[in-house]
Amino acid sequence: MATYQNGRKNKPLDIVIVGGGLVGSLEALYLAKRGHRVRLYEYREDIRNTPTARGRSINLALSVRGRKALRGVGLEQEMVQEHGIPMVGRYIHRLDGSTYIIPYDSRTNQCIYSVGRNFLNSLLLKESEKYKNVEKYFNHKLINTNLQKGFLTFQKTQTNETVEVNADLIIGSDGAYSAVRKAMMKEPLFDYSQKYIEHGYMELCIPPGDDGEFQMPSQYLHIWPRGNFMLIALPNQDRTWTVTLFMPFAKFNEIDTDEKLLNFFGKYFSDAIPLIGKKKLIEDFFSGSALPLVSVKCRPYHVKDKALLIGDAAHAVVPFYGQGMNCGFEDCTILDELFKKHNDNLKNILNEFSATRWVDVFAISDLAMYNYVEMRDLVTRPSYLFRKSIDDFLFWLIPNLWVPLYNSVSFTNMPYSQCVKNRQFQDKMLKQGVSLKSGLTEWDERSGRICPDEVCSLAI
Secondary structure, three states, rough: OOEOOOOOOOOOOOOOOOOOHHHHHHHHHHHHOOOEEEEEEEEOOOHOOOOOOOOOEEEEOOOOOHHHHHOOOOOOHHHHHHHHEEEEEEEEEOOOEEEEEEEEEOOOOOOOEEEEEEHHHHHHHHHHHHOOOOEEEOEEEEEEEEEOOOOOEEEEEOOOOEEEOOEEEEEOOOOOOOOOHHOOOOOOEEEEEEOOOEEEEEEEEEOOOOOOOOOOOEEEEEEEEEOOOOEEEEEEEEEOOEEEEEEEHHHHHOOHHHHHHHHHHHHHHHHHHHHOOOOHHHHHOOOOOOEEEEEEEEOOOOEEOOOEEHHHHHHHHOOOOOOHHHHHHHHHHHHHHHHOOOOOOOOOOHHHHHHHHHHHHHHHHHHHHHHHHHHHHHHHHHHHHHHHHHHHHHHHHHHOOOOOHHHHHHHHHHHHHHHHHHHHOOOOHHHHOOOOEEEEEEEEOOOOOOEEOOOOOOOO
16 A cells, blocks of 8 residues: 655555554554554564553543544544543642642643543554554563664564564654663663653552542542651443552561551541552552653654654653553654654655654653642642642633643643743743742753752642
């Protein structure tokens, strides 16, 4: 099947995607729609045939960028209307058990959606079955690469048989610990850095109530901010809540008995105990261990016209802005636009993607890193709520000129770096009018990094 652009007939490209997770599966659909041959290789089993792995986040926050990407392959409505659970704001749980609500968008009432990772991944894989030019290979481990020539060697994990593959283009979408990126690190002039934060995370669960319904208001993301650590909860379709405890590893290590665990929760999250249940809390906490959170930056994202990194393989971010999946999905829409712009010319496509995308993904990476401070601490401070009220008022008064940072990140497709620049401008304007010191004060064009003064931007 040939592709057409500006009336010209192109020979279909032979493209191998390494990694059949969310981003890889979506990119396969975009390329298949353009008529290219796509072979999708995944190390794990078909996610449609396996239970959810404990500890791996089972629900995610879908916002405008992700919705646009799903719309491009015809899946937005099914995902949002039939499966996504709208969340219109944060539901904050104070230490004394009282609560208050912080809307995401009090002017236009936009929301983000809690979506199931397994369901969405399965939906994308199922959709790919409609295309004869998509082939899927599960239980294939990448063991050797020659990115310069487009060669890969996989090992079938069930039989140990090796399979050699050659392609016009290799796309690495194999996650934060990418094997394709590991191979790319051997290339000259490839910059790479990773950072682990001192906090880990552990997933717990709030079951449905005795009536089979949600035990808390389901239209919110619930947060228990406690300064140096926090608990959050997102709703699931089965009326459960995925509860995640983010805390320093040192603190996790201190809790080594049932009594210490119950005392800790009794002191800091007392209203969560009856929701989870003491027995279930103990079982879930001690049946696993705290997992690390890593942030990855690298550039360039390509090797000649033969290999490209996207998604977490290119820019893993910590989860505190709810943009990891959305940013990866945005990679797919940007690539699709570049394929159209450059008439499937891989050299031009990959060069432009590498030259431009890093600025925005570095920006969201820094935002996500800094915004953990906000979620666990700043949302409880009067200065934060004061700044939020100012932003909301000005957004209501002059919506075309004043868009709060969170709104621009989650409810528009504005480049992430431009969202930060807008925030910088807003901070300067406020500092000229009122004595309010907050936000992001300096954006460095060369490094693509945000220089924080006091972080008062908005996380998920």
